[in-house]
Amino acid sequence: MSKVLLIEDNNEIRDNIVEILELARYEVIVAQNGKEGVEKAIKTIPDIILCDIMMPELDGYGVLYLLSKNQETVNIPFIFTTSKSDRLDIRKGMEMGADDYLTKPFGRLELLNAIEIRLKKKVLQHDFYSKSLEQLDHLISKNKGLTELKKIIDERKSRLFKKNQVVHYEGDNATGIYLVLSGKIKTIKMTEEGRELITGIYEPDDFLGTNIILSNMSYDDTATALEDTHLCFFPKAQFDEMLRLYPDVAEKFLKILSNEIRNKDAYLLQLAYQSVRKRIAEAILRLVKKQSNESVCITRDDLAALSGTASETVSRTLTEFKNEGLIEKRGSILKILNQDKIVKMRN
Template identity: 60%
Template structure:
């Protein structure tokens, strides 16, 4: 079945050109010349993807995205901004609101088609992930109705793509959503009084981020950033609270997750305060190795991130990694590290 695309663009020439290109590529295309009409068409046709200009009469692109995000039937539709070069500084606002991507005008035919194809493929990949992830999440709930509700919540929620280095949430932001990392890798850091970054967490796929702030209804105590291109599912606190109220098994398991998060951070802080340099590095290598999937050829992390994770100076990180390499504990190529003697590192940590 052919995919459907909605174009919301007030410039007639640009809109008609995109329309023709997409029709030639066998897409079913709807078009709107202003934001208000675009919202009405999106609600009526529920397209597979939306292309939307930012500056428009009636309702601008930000307003379109805001309204569609509020509607459960349109909130999960991939959304790409079409923006002039002068507007690129405003793109952070759109990406933080939940836009999936942007194209800077003028763009060529292949840029347009590739952007659409990539977003549609990622949407399919997300659905594949959900079916696999729900098998892992099923251990949270003994009640089948509870599992069905959790599945519904996850599948209906919007996901956000974060580029490497992009902030997922800031320290001081309200913990209004639970962040489930679907793909990629992320870290959370807190600034010390002397200006150094201290890493409070490192996250791999299937990890929950900001769970303590969300469950306690408090502001985030650290800042989370994508360490590589990452996909995050955002689950609103209100929906999760309703689920936990209805199914006590869910509440108990999330309380366990909260307790584990607190315990892990306490242990990490104690290790940074009292452990030797070698023990700190051994602990970091073990943590990072455990997050790898079977068949992975090591993990990628910068000296700066390792320094923040261990509470060490970058020069000390370099020396210790060199020692570990010379001792046959790890292999290192650039920023990629592979643990080759896990047992020795484990003994060193203990």
């Protein structure tokens, strides 16, 4: 029986939701305000949380913020139930990491479907996480350190970062490194003119922050989720101990660091000397290199930041590529139709 934590200060609404959930055979835990909700979430670790926004003592945004900072509750599916239907309110909640948003009044089926979908997604994410860990088997031979590294990864919990959610800001102190289990992370720097420049794209099995953690410096860029992304975090102390104890682990991360430096050198040369068409072609190929279906979801602004050019130039060049039969673009979905020609274009 799945356990639902309901955080709601309105007695009538709370009783109605409890009745619906209990009829659907859910175990329901009730909290009458945000502060009580946080305490019960930490104490009971529910399978899913339904939370109102406007509440005394601590509002729903505060509840979500506090639970996202707790290792035991950070991955619990979180649904806002509220009468606040303004687009900015919804966007704020989703960017903070909420999984769904139900606007009052909502029907019985709408409520139950939202809960069922999130619980099923949680199971699928757990299965995917386990599969991602298995993909690291190719790193392991007879090296004791890499075996220990996989064991640590296997024991640690992943954290979900929603699309556009910030992982770290430029200037933050680095407290560890992240392993990307699923999704994509971009790292960005702002130019003096206020333009965004993407300095890196990190995909599944990539480590984020290796260069910073090895140099003992603060982050020199900002990392943001390009899409819903699961990350596994390694505290700096644990990472340093692994490097000290196991030469094979140190060798692996030196190779990762060397590849990052080489890739960034090539990227800087590309920005300095290649034409706009070549830069945009290279950016597209960087984004789809691990995509089996040769398509990617990317905004015009992100593509501009990745290719070091203006958004208007990106739009004009993509139209040219489309007219030449190289790509297909619908909204933010970009699909390559002729990869060979695009590869030749960047050379």
